[in-house]
Amino acid sequence: MNIIVCVKQVPDVEGKVVVEKGVISISALVPGDVMNSLDLVALEEALSLRGKAGGRVTVLSLGKTAAEESLRRSLAMGADEVVLLSDAAFENLDSFGTALVLAKTIASQPHDVILCGQKADDTQSGMTGVCLAQILGLPVVRNVVRVELQKDKLRLNRKLEKGNREVVECPLPALLTVEAGETKPRHTTIRGVLRARKEPIRKLSAQELGLAPEDLGKTVKVRVLNITPPKPKMKGLFVPDSKMSSAAKMTAIMGGGLVQKKSNILEGDPEKIAQQVAQFLKKEKLIQG
Amino acid sequence: MGNIPEKSVWALLEQQDGKLGDGSLELAGEAARLALKLKTEAIAVVLGNLPADQVSLLAQHGAKKIVIIDHPALSEPSVEVRASLLAALIKAHSPEIVLAIDSVSGSDLAVRIATQLNTGLVTACDRVDTNPEGVLVDTKPVYAGKAAAMCATSGAKPQMATVNLDALDLKTPNPKNTAEVITLTPEFQPPSARVRKVGFIKGDPKSIPLTEAEIVVCAGMGITAKENLKLVEDLANAIGGSVAATRRVVDEGWVGLPRQVGLTGKTVRPRLYIACGVSGAIQHTLGMKDSRAIIAVNIDKNAPIFKIADVAILGDVLKVLPALTAHLKQALAQVQKPTVGNVLNAAASLKAK
Numbered sequence: 299m300n301i302i303v304c305v306k307q308v309p310d311v312e313g314k315v316v317v318e319k320g321v322i323s324i325s326a327l328v329p330g331d332v333m334n335s336l337d338l339v340a341l342e343e344a345l346s347l348r349g350k351a352g353g354r355v356t357v358l359s360l361g362k363t364a365a366e367e368s369l370r371r372s373l374a375m376g377a378d379e380v381v382l383l384s385d386a387a388f389e390n391l392d393s394f395g396t397a398l399v400l401a402k403t404i405a406s407q408p409h410d411v412i413l414c415g416q417k418a419d420d421t422q423s424g425m426t427g428v429c430l431a432q433i434l435g436l437p438v439v440r441n442v443v444r445v446e447l448q449k450d451k452l453r454l455n456r457k458l459e460k461g462n463r464e465v466v467e468c469p470l471p472a473l474l475t476v477e478a479g480e481t482k483p484r485h486t487t488i489r490g491v492l493r494a495r496k497e498p499i500r501k502l503s504a505q506e507l508g509l510a511p512e513d514l515g516k517t518v519k520v521r522v523l524n525i526t527p528p529k530p531k532m533k534g535l536f537v538p539d540s541k542m543s544s545a546a547k548m549t550a551i552m553g554g555g556l557v558q559k560k561s562n563i564l565e566g567d568p569e570k571i572a573q574q575v576a577q578f579l580k581k582e583k584l585i586q587g
Numbered sequence: 588m589g590n591i592p593e594k595s596v597w598a599l600l601e602q603q604d605g606k607l608g609d610g611s612l613e614l615a616g617e618a619a620r621l622a623l624k625l626k627t628e629a630i631a632v633v634l635g636n637l638p639a640d641q642v643s644l645l646a647q648h649g650a651k652k653i654v655i656i657d658h659p660a661l662s663e664p665s666v667e668v669r670a671s672l673l674a675a676l677i678k679a680h681s682p683e684i685v686l687a688i689d690s691v692s693g694s695d696l697a698v699r700i701a702t703q704l705n706t707g708l709v710t711a712c713d714r715v716d717t718n719p720e721g722v723l724v725d726t727k728p729v730y731a732g733k734a735a736a737m738c739a740t741s742g743a744k745p746q747m748a749t750v751n752l753d754a755l756d757l758k759t760p761n762p763k764n765t766a767e768v769i770t771l772t773p774e775f776q777p778p779s780a781r782v783r784k785v786g787f788i789k790g791d792p793k794s795i796p797l798t799e800a801e802i803v804v805c806a807g808m809g810i811t812a813k814e815n816l817k818l819v820e821d822l823a824n825a826i827g828g829s830v831a832a833t834r835r836v837v838d839e840g841w842v843g844l845p846r847q848v849g850l851t852g853k854t855v856r857p858r859l860y861i862a863c864g865v866s867g868a869i870q871h872t873l874g875m876k877d878s879r880a881i882i883a884v885n886i887d888k889n890a891p892i893f894k895i896a897d898v899a900i901l902g903d904v905l906k907v908l909p910a911l912t913a914h915l916k917q918a919l920a921q922v923q924k925p926t927v928g929n930v931l932n933a934a935a936s937l938k939a940k
Contacts (some may be wrong), residue, residue, distance in 0.1 A: 304768055311731035315730050318732045323617055324622065324730070345882065352926045392872070394705070415711075416689040421736075422710070422727065422731075422732075423709075423711075424698065424711075425698050425701070425702065425708065425710065428699055429702045432702040432703060437781035437782050439696075439782055441691055442662065456691075457691070457799070458692075458790075459690065459801070460790070460791040461796065462787070462789055463788040464788075465785050465786035465787065466784050467782070467785050468781065478798075479796075480796070481725050518709035519701075519705075519708070520739070520740055521741050522737070522738050523739055524737040525723065525729070526734070526735045527735065528732055528733055528735050529726070529728070563901045564898065565901035568906045568907045569910050569914075571900055571902065572911040572915075573914045575898060575900065575913035575914070579859070579882075579915065580919070581919070584858060585827075585915060
């Protein structure tokens with residue numbers, strides 16, 4: 299079975315993120331970019347699928363030379379082959395452009411299952427996998443948290459809301475985008491790391507893939523206008539304050555309940571408080587039947 | 588089709604068993620707002636037949652035109668089929684903007700449509716708006732939510748966006764509003780589904796991973812004894828929540844390790860987090876501070892948990908929890924839709940106190 303995993307090297311979002319004048323700076327514990335967290339899960343699924351069905355795992359990454367880091371990690375985890383897609387023309391591509399480059403690479407080699415992380419930690423877009431499947435004409439299943447091979451098809455668990463799962467069956471070849479679930483990526487081994495250091499990394503440029511830079515430029519569908527600090531967390535929910543007059547409470551509720559909260563502490567009769575809180579939770583749709 | 592104007596603003600809505608998905612009314616309202624700015628029409632597009640009560644709810648929330656898509660292929664629950672059908676419909680009617688809800692199924696649908704149509708889509712937006720040139724400008728969280736990006740699609744039509752459920756507000760309904768309902772049966776025959784649904788596993792709040800729970804009810808040492816854990820469980824059961832615990836409660840062996848929240852346990856960000864007798868040590872709050880709403884019950888007025896709580900209840904957990912459970916059950920048993928009447932009732936009941 300030929301398994302292909304597409305990975306992205308991203309800034310370490312676990313670090314401290316500061317946004318100033320539209321520029322992002324990230325100070326992580328260990329400086330430098332890391333492999334996208336969901337791509338690690340995708341690679342794990344690929345490696346365990348190979349463990350059961352045999353075959354080869356090839357990891358592709360599109361990026362600058364620094365993306366070698368993720369590819370070496372993939373080798374250390376057990377990938378058979380890695381390919382770096384690197385070219386000045388590949389910079390500033392969005393999902394469509396990235397998918398086009400990946401598709402060009404994949405189309406020329408045998409592939410049964412293609413795995414991608416559902417979304418990148420940095421852009422949080424989640425489109426590249428589906429674009430790739432569209433170009434290659436493959437069926438795609440998103441939100442995959444469990445992969446099981448059954449003869450000539452895959453049986454997959456998809457993660458839905460509220461802990462629900464949907465079970466689907468999909469013929470091969472197929473593309474899966476992987477979500478965070480029960481699968482935890484394996485650690486690298488010392489032997490793997492030593493091997494990864496020696497292994498050559500195949501590089502492909504736009505020209506080698508037969509892609510013209512001007513064609514790639516045309517694919518950009520989304521532009522980023524500005525980067526700002528995150529939207530502040532919802533605070534200042536309206537809390538019925540027992541000290542308010544009835545009229546004030548009425549105005550507050552009718553006005554959308556936007557009285558600012560000064561962390562007023564509700565105290566007194568538990569029954570009364572409980573009733574107020576219950577009504578409040580229901581109105582804010584925080585509880586639903 | 589003459590009565591579906593071009594350059595309109597579409598809200599793609601999903602339904603299950605005749606009930607609109609979460610956020611549908613809100614999204615219809617968003618589409619109406621953008622349409623007003625662009626001086627065009629908002630159209631709520633619903634896949635499959637919709638009962639009259641849901642139609643009138645949509646109308647009350649600002650939908651003036653509701654397009655119901657009726658097609659034999661829709662009998663099969665396939666996102667592939669629905670996406671191709673909608674993509675064909677969008678091609679035929681050229682809307683300016685297409686919005687969807689960023690739920691698992693809504694984003695699945697939108698991403699597939701955008702790739703089929705080769706058009707720009709900004710996913711998981713907290714805000715969608717148009718600039719004076721009529722370009723859709725979306726604000727979305729990036730870098731694990733630690734920054735926000737303002738994005739615009741470039742040129743290709745329609746301009747698409749999926750909107751986070753949390754970011755959508757329910758507008759005040761106007762009971763006088765009515766909508767024109769158009770039922771469409773597209774001639775287009777979508778390609779048959781390659782991926783087939785074969786099963787569904789319902790998540791039980793008692794056993795699902797804590798990280799996927801929408802409501803978490805956490806027990807702290809304030810519950811004082813193992814027997815009192817029942818009060819926490821009762822509250823969780825009443826509202827479909829999952830029980831969690833602080834490290835000390837887990838150390839006592841009252842609750843299992845997979846249910847521990849905090850630095851050495853799970854990091855959760857549910858819609859609602861109820862901290863019962865949790866003091867709020869930093870080791871714990873690191874694992875739950877990003878919850879959308881936090882309610883804390885504690886007997887200590889200076890408990891640090893009150894600093895991050897949206898609702899702080901000062902009192903004995905053992906007394907407050909049973910009261911809360913009873914009133915929450917009661918509130919849930921009442922009519923579900925937040926209507927003007929309900930709000931007035933709530934106001935009246937507060938007044939009576």
